[in-house]
Amino acid sequence: MSARPGQTATEAKLKAFHEESALGKAYDIRLIRRLWPFVLPHWRWIAVSFAALLSMAALNLVRPLLMGEVVKHAASRDAALVMRAGAVLAASIVVQQLIGFVQMYALQNAGARSMADLRARIFSFLQRLRLSYFDRTPVGRLVTRATNDVDAVNEVFASGVLNAVGDLLQLVGIVGLMLALDWRLALIAFASMPIVGLLVNFVRKRSREAFRDIRTKTARLNSFLNEQVSGIAVVQAYAREAQMADEFDAINRQYRDANKASIYYEAILDAAIEMVSTLCIASVLWWVGFRGVGDHVVTFPLVVTFSQYIKQFFEPVSLLAQRYTILQGAMAGAERIFQLLDEPEVESESSEGGAPPARSGDARVATVAFEGVGFSYKPGVPVLRDVSFQVNRGEKVALVGATGAGKSTVLSLLLRLYEHDAGTISVTGRDVRDIARRSLREMFAVVPQDVFLFSGTVLGNLAMADDAPDRARAERALDRIGARELFERRPGGLDAPVDERGANFSAGERQLLAFARALYRDAPIVVLDEATASIDSDTEARLQVALEAVMENRTSIIIAHRLSTIRAADRIVVFHKGRVVETGTHDELIGREGMYARLHRLQFSGAPPAVASVPSVRG
């Protein structure tokens, strides 16, 4: 489709971007070979389906003969024979339909089951993908791989594209039988075929293009509308409704016109097939009358049989264009799926070695040590350099430093969310690389800055890993942080519903739930990223209580933002640009006159901090 006059370069580019061909080749042996292992375990269904398909094709070929038989007996004026032939005909139709059911159902079974396996495989793969992959890939795109793209592949089974094989056999069979029955009549019947062939070919090509056009336009249309809905606040605030409506109208119009083109081609095909069977019957009759009856070559039953064959001949032809598009869509979907599955950034499970360390809730076994640890997210941009520090059993250590100094990265490496590049990280004296990730992570209770709640109930969110949450334990956890009545006050109490991402809970409540979660988990090491958001003073006080409760009798590592938290720590590790610059207790650091001491002086001298004393620009 050529660019509209007046269309700018950007518009043309955007159009190309959004309508970038969503369809690939219709047949790609490489992709089929990779899909095969998923289908193979369900080969029995496929076998049943193909057997059924063959018998259906055979029955289909016999049907016109049976019809002729009925008419023949009628002509011979024998009522009993007519009756019997009629019964055979009806029975054959019913049997054929039943086999048809078996055939489609078996095929769909094979498809649905292998696609469920494929989805499960994608899910497992996603669980092993490194976090760095998620950092640059939107979640929606990954969800699409496991849902829409798999469904596109499944369409091949669900829509019966594979039945084209049966159709082809049938076409050959029909032609063969017609020639065998009466080759001259068959040739007459096929006389109009070239014209029809040309017509079908003409329509098929264009109709395929129209289908492709519709597909890309549909995607564009829906994503535009979706964006208008999610960005409605921006559209309204900028008063751009009219312009957005115009833009939408252009897409909506193109979509409609693409559909109209397709309607036209489909209608041609549909009407042509209706016409062709009449044409064939007329030419057969014409030939029979003109030439045939004299030497008794052509009988009335044969005319009936031929007419029926002609009708059956054109049914599969009408489905060709549609099937081709489905196949293309499926291949494009498979291509995207395997592209994802080929992603090399997966967590290796090579480090499964050794049984998990003893886990007893006894805080004394847990120690954490970093030794010369280095790490970078992007090659060449180190985030941590030669970081060493130790957290002894039962100790509370505060990590302090500017945003971007590397504190959060320390936590991520500790849990092996990312793998460190240099040095050693050990937990209870063992290298984290020698502990299976799962066992390692079970030793930690994490309280993140940005609390993620799952949709479900309050209790379910507290218990998280438990399928059967322990209510008493959850209540005790809430008691310890002094927030039990706060949550029990809500309608439903602990069974109160939690919306998607905890949208119906305030930031403070979410923080409290995260603390309760950590207590419920009762892990030997607590890892805490203190929230920086300002919350009301009542919640602030509650959080302080919760913080103390969680750290009690546990090894704790806290990324601290509040001075009160820092002072409560046994030791403080000061980070600066990815390095540890100071370590020590509060008193030691004060005595050392370093960075920490400066900060402390500023805080308690009461003088306005120098940095903040820039005068306001006007007035």
Place this chain on the structure above:
Amino acid sequence: MPVTLWGHLFRHARAYVLGGVMLLGFQVAMNRIDWQSKACVDEIFSGDPRGVVRPASFMLGLAVIAFVLRLASRWFIFNAGRDVEYEVRRLLLDRLHKLGAAFYRKMSAGEIMSRSTGDLLQVRLLFGFGVLNMINVVFAFGSALQVMLRISLSLTAASFVMVPFLVVTTRSLSKGLFARTRSNQEAIGRLSDVLQTNLAGVRVVRSFALEARERRRFDAANEAYLHAGLALARLRGLMFPMVGAVASLGVLSCFFWGGRLLVLGPEHGGISQGEFFAFWLALGRVTWPLIALGFSLSIVQRGRASYARLKEIFDAQQEVTDGGSAPVAISGALSVRGLTYTHGDRAVLSDVSFELPKGRSLAIMGRTGSGKSTLALLLARLLPTPERTVFVDGMDVCSLPLSTVRGAIGYAQQDAFLFSTTVARNIAFSLEDPDSAEAMEKVRVAAREAQVLEEALGLPESFDTVVGERGVQLSGGQKQRIALSRALAREPVILVLDDPLSAVDAKTEAAILDAISRQAAERTVLLITNRVAAARRCERIAVLDEGKVAEQGTHDDLVRAGGIYALFDREQSVKHELESLGEAV
């Protein structure tokens, strides 16, 4: 245009009538073909075989006419269906643009999208396939019945024994089919919810070692989708055999009884071979429309239900409507007088008042949840602003046209939403000719002001890089700064910035604050923030606490006053020190 089913139908009455006429013509032609074929067969087998030429030629001609008429009927009616779909979709966006926060709280984006795709599809089927088949079945029945009844009443009766069964079968099948399609869609909806949560919460899942639980959740959803799919497949697979079996009953009795009549022959009250042939053609012709009747009835019913669901959006109460007065130029004085706003039974703002003269700057300070964002939304009437509470140039915003109010009060929201178009187009969102050189210059200036110019130029295709779901992923800070550029490029008379700094680092923050100060020299600026460093850049500061203005004054006044603001100031200087600890060494 009346927003009802009949309204749409009448709007396209011409196409439907023309399509109907074509269908009538088509069925008449088919009727003639049946009779011509009877003549052919009778000539061949009972008369003069050479006499076949005339009727056979007629058949050929009629076949071509029927082809054209059939094609045209579909062209008219299906196109009308697409036209209705286009209209409804257009109307939908039009309504969605007019609806406010109250509506979007009630109806989720997913629900809106499901209505605009699934329900709209049903409506389109009603106006295309549904209408065509409802008209066609009448004509087809009439045209076939004329042939069949003229040939033999008893044979017609015998062949039609299956009609009631056929309609009942297809009707109930298509009902079941629809129900199962729905539950299939729900199952995949749940599956994507599970995936969405799992992937969005990937850090939590891994940190807490929740893999086993997540696996169980996924397996359950995957299994449910598989079974929903198979249940649908069973019914879909059953459909054709059932319909085929019922239809074959008709064929069976036609051949059985027709055979007997043939045996008798026309001279003894039976029928001729030609009549049998024509009858058979007519019966074959009427079978599909009868099958389609059952589906069409369901389509009509579903289309109506779907239309009702769309109508909920069309008829949703519009909270914010245009004021009556003519558009005027706004010079930029803003005043808020006794503004009280409640959401549900919670008072979000109570009796808020302040004056912001033209060209001055004011910061609204407050903790999360103090009502400051609500206040910002109310100014530009993005929420239903109570009358006589917000004034621009002394005029009540509720009395002005919305486009005037929103054009004058440039509100830039907290969460930076970008459209999936180029960076330049995003920044030039409010500019009339986004591709002109002039607009590009504005875009660059705005990007520089918002500290995003260098990063934008560093993107793969600089300003022409497409952002969003399918384009390049930007960091939260980058998005926020692009959104800020978008607000600056607009150059409104009154600039309202809602917490534009929440995701940027300290250095960028300082640079942006400088830019905001420069803006304040050119226009009226209202800055919503919870940071003292930002607030103090404004001439005056109003502190909101639990929906009330707790204090107002200059930075120095408020620090001296020793109220909430002074508390913020102390708290934040410590935080600020902590943050910039590194820089100080």
